[in-house]
Amino acid sequence: MKNKWIYWIPRILSIIFLLFLAMFSLDIFDACNGFFECALGLFMHNIPVFVLAILLWISWKHELVGAITFFIAGFLYIAQLTVTMIINGFELYYIPWSLTIAGPAFLVGALFLIGWMKKRK
Numbered sequence: 001m002k003n004k005w006i007y008w009i010p011r012i013l014s015i016i017f018l019l020f021l022a023m024f025s026l027d028i029f030d031a032c033n034g035f036f037e038c039a040l041g042l043f044m045h046n047i048p049v050f051v052l053a054i055l056l057w058i059s060w061k062h063e064l065v066g067a068i069t070f071f072i073a074g075f076l077y078i079a080q081l082t083v084t085m086i087i088n089g090f091e092l093y094y095i096p097w098s099l100t101i102a103g104p105a106f107l108v109g110a111l112f113l114i115g116w117m118k119k120r121k
Helices: 002-030 033-045 046-058 065-086 094-120
Strands: none
Touching: 002 033, 002 046, 002 065, 002 094, 033 046, 046 065, 065 094
């Protein structure tokens, strides 16, 4: 029973995380004027979600890929936020931003890593 939880929790949380990231692209509807502009904007905003979804599909059987993918995604977001802080200056709200996006990515990566380690034993 415990192994089923270790198997399913990172997969379910990663799907929820991808839906959470996709939700941020809905702000495009305030700025677009036509169907094609909205479609292009949605596509551009969701490229990271599509990449993570493809890598999640691969990680479904290979947990190590999921662990590496979500750790890298978290670190890339922190790196992007660091560059933004260097350019624009530090603001206090950058800390919750990094925890909101990178935190779940690190959690899912850690759960995939735990699942991979349990599978190896």
